[in-house]
Amino acid sequence: xxxxxxxxxxxxxxxxxxxxxxxxxxxxxxxxxxxxxxxxxxxxxxxxxxxxxxxxxxxxxxxxxxxxxxxxxxxxxxxxxxxxxxxxxxxxxxxxxxxxxxxxxxxxxxxxxx
Amino acid sequence: xxxxxxxxxxxxxxxxxxxxxxxxxxxxxxxxxxxxxxxxxxxxxxxxxxxxxxxxxxxxxxxxxxxxxxxxxxxxxxxxxxxxxxxxxxxxxxxxxxxxxxxxxxxxxxxxx
Numbered sequence: 001x002x003x004x005x006x007x008x009x010x011x012x013x014x015x016x017x018x019x020x021x022x023x024x025x026x027x028x029x030x031x032x033x034x035x036x037x038x039x040x041x042x043x044x045x046x047x048x049x050x051x052x053x054x055x056x057x058x059x060x061x062x063x064x065x066x067x068x069x070x071x072x073x074x075x076x077x078x079x080x081x082x083x084x085x086x087x088x089x090x091x092x093x094x095x096x097x098x099x100x101x102x103x104x105x106x107x108x109x110x111x112x113x114x
Numbered sequence: 115x116x117x118x119x120x121x122x123x124x125x126x127x128x129x130x131x132x133x134x135x136x137x138x139x140x141x142x143x144x145x146x147x148x149x150x151x152x153x154x155x156x157x158x159x160x161x162x163x164x165x166x167x168x169x170x171x172x173x174x175x176x177x178x179x180x181x182x183x184x185x186x187x188x189x190x191x192x193x194x195x196x197x198x199x200x201x202x203x204x205x206x207x208x209x210x211x212x213x214x215x216x217x218x219x220x221x222x223x224x225x226x227x
Contacts, residue, residue: 050213099214103158108155108157
């Protein structure tokens, strides 16, 4: 979607290293989400945030951390505690927090292990 | 709890043929339903959504979907498939009080000449 920028597009992580994936939006949307996508498993929710300085764990938060210091930004850190980080990571935004609002997606970051 | 099932992992159709992708959901009340499409290496794009009212919903790129409460289904259809429709398709459900969407595991569509 236009207005949601994920960077980098490709990222490589060494053993024991933390890496941070960037997600920036200019849609003025309140809610932001991080999903992990693995082949055949659809999208699994890692973390979400409905307001600045607040965020909630999703279904697979272990080994990940986030922050929401600005409305426009919701970076995801993949820590060394995440033992199987190789996946495609998608950031999404939503206007408001009502579940009848569609989510809008960035183009993703593919993370691989060196 | 909400859940979504897409029974078909992979579907192959000929260009010009009709298409129907299946989606079944589990939720006690009226759900909010979405179909998304994903091209390789890209994010998801919203095709259409259903909240209430007319059970036949029109979307972008010539797609439509029909909500059938009695069957807990929200199948996606297109009368004539184009080669550019080859992609992965995801059905998703939202519910009152939920903070996020629940996604199916996706159906990969291959279009042959």
